[in-house]
Amino acid sequence: MSFQRMHILIPMDEEAIQNGALEVKRRLKKELFKHGVEDEVKVLETGPVGISGRGVVLIVYPDRVYYYNVTPKDTKCIVEQHILKGKVCESVENSIDGEGRKNVVDYENIGLTREQPRVVLDKCCIVNTFDIEEVIARGGYAALEKILEEKISPEQVIEEIKKSGLRGRGGAGFPTGLKWEFTRKAEGDEKFVICNADEGEPGTYKDRLILEGDPHKLLEAMIIAGYAVGAKKGYIYIRGEYQLSIDRINRAIQDAKKFSLLGENILETGLNFDIEVKKGAGAYVCGEETALIESLEGKRGQPRIKPPYPVTHGLWQKPTVVNNVETLANVPAIILNGADWYRTLGTEKSPGTKVFTVLGDVEYPGLIEVEMGTPLREIINAYGGGVKNGKKFKAALVGGAAGVFLSDKLLDVKMDFENLKEHMAVLGSGAILVMNEDVSIVEMLFSILKFFAHESCGQCSPCRIGTRQLLEIIYRIKTGEGEEGDLEKMRHIAETMRNLSLCPLGQSVIMPVASAINNFKEDFLEKINKKNNKEVLYA
Amino acid sequence: MDNARFHIPDNEEYRALKKFIEEHRNTPGPLIQVLHKAQSIFGYLPPEVQKFVSSELNVPLSEIYGVVTFYNFFRTEPIGKHVINVCTGTACHVKGSKVVLEALCKELGVEVGGTTEDKFYTISTARCFGACGLAPVMVIDEEVFGRLSPQKAINIIKDFKKAEEN
Numbered sequence: 001m002s003f004q005r006m007h008i009l010i011p012m013d014e015e016a017i018q019n020g021a022l023e024v025k026r027r028l029k030k031e032l033f034k035h036g037v038e039d040e041v042k043v044l045e046t047g048p049v050g051i052s053g054r055g056v057v058l059i060v061y062p063d064r065v066y067y068y069n070v071t072p073k074d075t076k077c078i079v080e081q082h083i084l085k086g087k088v089c090e091s092v093e094n095s096i097d098g099e100g101r102k103n104v105v106d107y108e109n110i111g112l113t114r115e116q117p118r119v120v121l122d123k124c125c126i127v128n129t130f131d132i133e134e135v136i137a138r139g140g141y142a143a144l145e146k147i148l149e150e151k152i153s154p155e156q157v158i159e160e161i162k163k164s165g166l167r168g169r170g171g172a173g174f175p176t177g178l179k180w181e182f183t184r185k186a187e188g189d190e191k192f193v194i195c196n197a198d199e200g201e202p203g204t205y206k207d208r209l210i211l212e213g214d215p216h217k218l219l220e221a222m223i224i225a226g227y228a229v230g231a232k233k234g235y236i237y238i239r240g241e242y243q244l245s246i247d248r249i250n251r252a253i254q255d256a257k258k259f260s261l262l263g264e265n266i267l268e269t270g271l272n273f274d275i276e277v278k279k280g281a282g283a284y285v286c287g288e289e290t291a292l293i294e295s296l297e298g299k300r301g302q303p304r305i306k307p308p309y310p311v312t313h314g315l316w317q318k319p320t321v322v323n324n325v326e327t328l329a330n331v332p333a334i335i336l337n338g339a340d341w342y343r344t345l346g347t348e349k350s351p352g353t354k355v356f357t358v359l360g361d362v363e364y365p366g367l368i369e370v371e372m373g374t375p376l377r378e379i380i381n382a383y384g385g386g387v388k389n390g391k392k393f394k395a396a397l398v399g400g401a402a403g404v405f406l407s408d409k410l411l412d413v414k415m416d417f418e419n420l421k422e423h424m425a426v427l428g429s430g431a432i433l434v435m436n437e438d439v440s441i442v443e444m445l446f447s448i449l450k451f452f453a454h455e456s457c458g459q460c461s462p463c464r465i466g467t468r469q470l471l472e473i474i475y476r477i478k479t480g481e482g483e484e485g486d487l488e489k490m491r492h493i494a495e496t497m498r499n500l501s502l503c504p505l506g507q508s509v510i511m512p513v514a515s516a517i518n519n520f521k522e523d524f525l526e527k528i529n530k531k532n533n534k535e536v537l538y539a
Numbered sequence: 540m541d542n543a544r545f546h547i548p549d550n551e552e553y554r555a556l557k558k559f560i561e562e563h564r565n566t567p568g569p570l571i572q573v574l575h576k577a578q579s580i581f582g583y584l585p586p587e588v589q590k591f592v593s594s595e596l597n598v599p600l601s602e603i604y605g606v607v608t609f610y611n612f613f614r615t616e617p618i619g620k621h622v623i624n625v626c627t628g629t630a631c632h633v634k635g636s637k638v639v640l641e642a643l644c645k646e647l648g649v650e651v652g653g654t655t656e657d658k659f660y661t662i663s664t665a666r667c668f669g670a671c672g673l674a675p676v677m678v679i680d681e682e683v684f685g686r687l688s689p690q691k692a693i694n695i696i697k698d699f700k701k702a703e704e705n
Contacts, residue, residue, distance in 0.1 A: 014683045052672020202628035205669035282611030298570030300609040359630050359671045447632045
């Protein structure tokens, strides 16, 4: 292997490809070749970096300079100035958004490039995901090796995960170690591990970053989970829209098999574990674990009545562990560094880090990983760069469609399971949608309720009928036909749904409804009263 | 359903589907994967294809129809050569996906879910492609187009068609 004095990373995701990253890469290589430095500088294609809305991003190491909005033409300047002379190239044209923003960020302290305690995303956009040797050199599969080499028993693995306090990152926050223990203790000749990658929460793409940026970490974690619970087979259920993720995971599975890290007789220890990718077909409700299992079995994705839980009666009625992508991605680091280390991050009851998708009217939209318990204000201002164009903050929708609207009074809430619960809020998928003063909460709630009415699977009546009625009422309010008492009606319906629906889809509609009405009542009353005033006028 | 009502032709498409089914027959729960394959071959899932899958997999037709109609991804109507999916997810909604969708429908002269007269485009909506940083977004087949304005979206579908005709 030749020595390289510099690395240029090109994060490759759909956004980058659309903005011409492939052409930038080609031109960059050509420029390097032209100046005879192609052996000194390595150009690496990596997974997504988590920066949105900044076109093609290039990162030059070891200087850690980020170039935004790079065009093929800019590669000349970058090579001639930066690579040859060591000067940061300031003249890169702002080609995408044309807002005159400076597009060279010197060090990692602004917006999303600010330093983050990356546990889950530590390898995202630093390694070439297509090169398994490089992944291994960077610590990939080290946790699995540790377990097999030091002969750590499955019980000890589960104990370590329990001690770490890791909780499910899919929304409910159930302790992962307990889930594994229940599955291990459940009776059955065959057990399964399922990775829930049916990331359908609008405004979230954290799992996508892991699937595309560090697929091997997910495979490693699933093998460890399989070892711990006694399963020989794992499934990754990926939504059909994520074709790029499906391709990359499949590629990673092939590579891992070649290196005897997956399949039969893993690392010649007699351990067997195989992973198969299953493509979803577009149904939000399949994110619910029993609906996902039904879908995996090739049926309509309708949730099952619980109990029994999947840990005893899951796929084909056999004990099954279902974990979210992000949850699993925490596992290797815990095994390697120990539960005590993991507990130094985050809070007492919610240890570790959390990946958030910060979107909407912020300066730097994208993905960040921060410690649990980081205040919302810090996430929006320090990482997201504050509200775009100097507008006033109005609301943040936290947790996705099944999330809550928080007003500026709640900006100091700490983002972890307990603190959010106190405010009737949830972490959910980790989506944070920031809205400025121009956004109408009534419109937003309409959009959300339309979504739920469409995605309700129709199995249980409270959800099927309730979502429809809520949509009708909000439509009435939105179009200026709202009536007095409509808000109470909405709350009543949503509460009934919370108490009587079969699965979290119907149960959680109360959250956006109640939080919107509680925190932004004026928005609704304004619409409703306008109509009443009109009537008085015409009377 | 009466078998005689469906004529299953012995052509390349059905042979390709049959081959896939043979390969996956013994894997547990193959139905959804088989339907994915069938739709990629035929473009949609007409009754005769569902019937074919039913008899090949030995699954009741009612169950197959139930699955097909449950998932957004499966279609029972023929579609145009290319499918435009406009994202109406929360992030795109905030950024004005509605006006983009309306402009495209007007330009193509069809409703959402409809197919143009020349069978070139079908326009549909979807919820979040996980490309929220590009909002508002549309996807033509599998290619993502982002940061749309109504005019930009119209230009894209015009250019896309022109590129294919040349």
